[in-house]
Amino acid sequence: LVAAQAAGRVRVPTNFVTTISDDRGDEPRFAGKPISDVMEKAGGIGDIVSLLWFKRTLPTWATKFLEMVLMLCADHGPCVSGAHNAIVAARAGKDLVSCVASGMLTIGPRFGGAVDGAARNFLRGKDENIPPFDFVEQAKKAGIRLPGIGHRIKSVDNPDKRVELLIDYARKNFPSTDYLNYALEVEKITTAKSGNLILNVDGTIAALFLDVMKASKMFSPAEVKQVTSIGYLNGLFLLSRTIGLVGHALDQYRLNQPLYRHQQTDVLFVNEEIGYVDEQ
Amino acid sequence: LVAAQAAGRVRVPTNFVTTISDDRGDEPRFAGKPISDVMEKAGGIGDIVSLLWFKRTLPTWATKFLEMVLMLCADHGPCVSGAHNAIVAARAGKDLVSCVASGMLTIGPRFGGAVDGAARNFLRGKDENIPPFDFVEQAKKAGIRLPGIGHRIKSVDNPDKRVELLIDYARKNFPSTDYLNYALEVEKITTAKSGNLILNVDGTIAALFLDVMKASKMFSPAEVKQVTSIGYLNGLFLLSRTIGLVGHALDQYRLNQPLYRHQQTDVLFVNEEIGYVDEQ
Amino acid sequence: LVAAQAAGRVRVPTNFVTTISDDRGDEPRFAGKPISDVMEKAGGIGDIVSLLWFKRTLPTWATKFLEMVLMLCADHGPCVSGAHNAIVAARAGKDLVSCVASGMLTIGPRFGGAVDGAARNFLRGKDENIPPFDFVEQAKKAGIRLPGIGHRIKSVDNPDKRVELLIDYARKNFPSTDYLNYALEVEKITTAKSGNLILNVDGTIAALFLDVMKASKMFSPAEVKQVTSIGYLNGLFLLSRTIGLVGHALDQYRLNQPLYRHQQTDVLFVNEEIGYVDEQ
Amino acid sequence: LVAAQAAGRVRVPTNFVTTISDDRGDEPRFAGKPISDVMEKAGGIGDIVSLLWFKRTLPTWATKFLEMVLMLCADHGPCVSGAHNAIVAARAGKDLVSCVASGMLTIGPRFGGAVDGAARNFLRGKDENIPPFDFVEQAKKAGIRLPGIGHRIKSVDNPDKRVELLIDYARKNFPSTDYLNYALEVEKITTAKSGNLILNVDGTIAALFLDVMKASKMFSPAEVKQVTSIGYLNGLFLLSRTIGLVGHALDQYRLNQPLYRHQQTDVLFVNEEIGYVDEQ
């Protein structure tokens, strides 16, 4: 771009710059490729994500991994914040887009946001060659929990099948799994402390996402850094969970559920100015 | 459900009912199936959509079709309302979820909303055995344009490759294509009037979606009616376009674009009370 | 505008037209008036709403009425859909704008949307000179409930103070209250049937809003029609309730509430394909 | 609350706690007061904001100030991000709530977010008794611009009328204006450097908001800190700007504007993988 500007090829300054798609011909182009060509070659959504988010054609073993993540995170029941708000909006009679947006707006630090943190953490640990033992100790000293480590129910003796599926897939299909290996070394240290401090689904996705970038040899170190800091994994979670949010809204429409009003008895009413505490 | 209630099996009245997923065990269930089982059998996102939206296991030829639609509608360049608003929000420094929600909220009657209308229309035409000629005449008399018919650039002599791809796929893989056939009969009538009144991408998706429900033999007529009236196709468009919206936001972050402010010279300022018309 | 175009005064076609504000000088103009001038003359928010929504300077008795409405509808406790979703988003750690948007997106037909319907209804009844008795009978025959009529607790013998306040204000300050009078005639018919079928707050706001337009003599019949069909009263509710939504989000931040997860025991899990009904 | 819990008065643990409003009786209560009582005493929106956001009855000189802020920030023309996105959504045929939400979601660090920063900054400077000269030097050394200082057009010789109005109001009505005085001392230093480095509207609002909390004697130091860190001023901007966003959406409906599509010639299309730079 800069080169092109220098060469005087970009004459009119435009208000927008875009690098992912182009709709000026009679059919849109994804990363420069006409969509009908894309369709003939692409095997699934993963290839489209590859073109539109990464502006490049990732190998099939990588795009299949992206699809696995999209499938795994699609829903987590009706009780989590996102599904709940989408359901409440649907029962208020709102259109599908409003319901999905209302639910989606709860995705953030406490709901769905752990994966990017885990990726940044494993990237730092592995690239700075921090020995796994020290890596765990550093976190302990800083008083923080390692993102991507720990599970309430699953443990060494009762492993998480989803994690096994992902690792199995990576072992068979990835050219290399350096970050996963690092994460599993970390897991050895933590599970020695307590059996449930296993590498969880979020941690596995984070480590393998780093391996996608490294093993494909299509990302510079600067790009890897940018991808993990900008929130690509958050984007994957968001896209994936949209499947569930749409599903929950359609579900409520179908079931013809009435307006939801939370039970007043489930609320504690307090007012400090007038020393008022409600007795249920 | 009603039967179960009658049998006294549902004892505690709950505030919520859900039919698509269940998160009470140690891993979520999609339509009653543990997600790790689902992952082993599922080929792609289409299978997850099938379970979470339709609560049933659609055959592979159908789920692959859903994936084709998700791929085809993923983006349409940076200039359409949805992408534009997501870009403007990204340039205002907002987080990914806010950008996607801001863009998504423009999806509706004028942007992305034609497919459901086309589906309802072809369903009525075919099921009520309206001869294609009369079907076209009825619309003309009512002064409405047939949704799913017409293209600005493409025509009989310059066909749309995306439509060809979809039809080709359906002919090879669908057990039957009655609604597509009906839509193509309609196209014969309209293209006889004008070469560009072809069955467009939206119309093709709509007709084939009806064929999915019919040819799979998994939907009662009442369900077909509900699916087209509730907005499932709108949901498909919304999910698909989320790929593009995330892509555009990430793109602007990566390019480090500054706050956007629309050019004042592109606005006509008028005030009627004080007889004020701005002269540019 | 058309006249100006005819006169050739509008030379460059612009992509946008705006009639309410202008930001091209060193301070913004509201309806053509510099904001510092506006501030000197305006008594409150009602005057700003008048300029920005109605593009005209409504008399003080009218802008004070708008403010009363904004104050009355500002909040309705933490249990209604809007407040609830804002609270859930706040507890998910989301920023203020996301929380307000998530809550706001539940406002619609079943939550906050009755006032516009009531206004359209009373406008039709009064302008078409439908006798109140017939007006009530028509609704009964059509099987619809009159919007703006009826209250769960309040009745003729236990009147709603808010309604009394509004009526009192209007009687003292409005030049005329023709629509209110009509609505009260309707109330006489309905309360004769049942004591709780009183003119409720929504109905009173709707009728008095029509009186504002009529008694100010600043709206043509076409404008009155447009204002009630476009959703101005919905806008008033939306603006007013934003006060409460912001309040609820700030409240949760202050109280440092954790991530909310709805109780699983309050959900009935059903799957029809596999004949699955959960027994709590 | 803790005391009440200790005393065993709070028996059933509830899932929600709320301190601002209560809807359990036959009319809602704001900060413990029945809304009809509130309406009789309150002079305007400022009093409602006081009750619902601050849970206390601020004096009239303070609530009038809040109203002035709400009026001043209500709109800034159709070209800024928020109004622009609301307009684009309105032209896509979306409902009022969706338009307002789409626009609102652009409010953040670069659009509307300067006031909270200015408040935190002046609070620190004044409370830590940093001499104004050092305060300015510190910022210079840190390489940051003082939020609330500077204007593109206005200067010492061409003062901003809005700032004059606010200061005038505060001088006449506030019991004390310590933070404003401090900010004006800072301004003396900066304007000595360059005539346009005046205390701007954002800075004036920020300083006077701090004065409201101090001069009312109703906030503990911990509360002042919390209020400025949680984003109350952002809430004021958000509420205020909602007036304009609703106005812009209604404006486009009224003008019957068609679907907006940004001009393709205003976009530079780039793809790095295929060395593609579009020449306009």
Ligand SMILES: CC(C)(COP(=O)(O)OP(=O)(O)OC[C@H]1O[C@@H](n2cnc3c(N)ncnc32)[C@H](O)[C@@H]1OP(=O)(O)O)[C@@H](O)C(=O)NCCC(=O)NCCS
């Ligand atoms: C998943 C998680 C919430 C499970 O928590 P839990 O089973 O309730 O575990 P507890 O909170 O009882 O912690 C037990 C011990 O393990 C430690 N621990 C828990 N998670 C840890 C982690 N991620 N890293 C290091 N130590 C951890 C705790 O500090 C505690 O030690 P202590 O007894 O010396 O105080 C927790 O492991 C966690 O927060 N993980 C990181 C965030 C994450 O990846 N979340 C996504 C999960 S889907």
Ligand SMILES: CC(C)(COP(=O)(O)OP(=O)(O)OC[C@H]1O[C@@H](n2cnc3c(N)ncnc32)[C@H](O)[C@@H]1OP(=O)(O)O)[C@@H](O)C(=O)NCCC(=O)NCCS
């Ligand atoms: C796609 C579309 C906008 C193309 O429009 P266009 O090429 O500009 O066509 P024009 O508006 O110039 O119309 C040319 C003639 O065809 C007719 N026509 C256009 N679309 C028609 C349709 N869908 N059904 C019936 N007649 C149609 C017009 O009425 C016009 O007839 P006239 O000359 O007798 O008045 C238009 O065909 C349409 O609105 N289609 C339906 C909506 C739809 O499917 N949209 C999704 C497309 S991505």
Ligand SMILES: CC(C)(COP(=O)(O)OP(=O)(O)OC[C@H]1O[C@@H](n2cnc3c(N)ncnc32)[C@H](O)[C@@H]1OP(=O)(O)O)[C@@H](O)C(=O)NCCC(=O)NCCS
């Ligand atoms: C407010 C409302 C929900 C109160 O309902 P409620 O006290 O539960 O009243 P019920 O549903 O028990 O109805 C009692 C009878 O009054 C009738 N009725 C209730 N509201 C009526 C109305 N608005 N118009 C005409 N008849 C009405 C019912 O049809 C019923 O008649 P029936 O016994 O012959 O079947 C109801 O009056 C209503 O829907 N009003 C219109 C919508 C509205 O203005 N909502 C805003 C309120 S904040």
Ligand SMILES: CC(C)(COP(=O)(O)OP(=O)(O)OC[C@H]1O[C@@H](n2cnc3c(N)ncnc32)[C@H](O)[C@@H]1OP(=O)(O)O)[C@@H](O)C(=O)NCCC(=O)NCCS
């Ligand atoms: C309002 C503002 C954008 C005006 O900028 P401007 O007129 O274009 O000023 P310039 O960017 O040309 O700066 C001129 C000089 O003043 C300095 N300056 C500008 N704003 C300054 C500030 N807020 N504090 C300290 N120095 C400042 C610049 O560093 C520059 O110094 P230099 O010439 O030594 O490099 C700018 O003052 C600013 O960013 N203010 C802080 C943010 C703020 O309050 N925004 C709300 C405004 S509505």
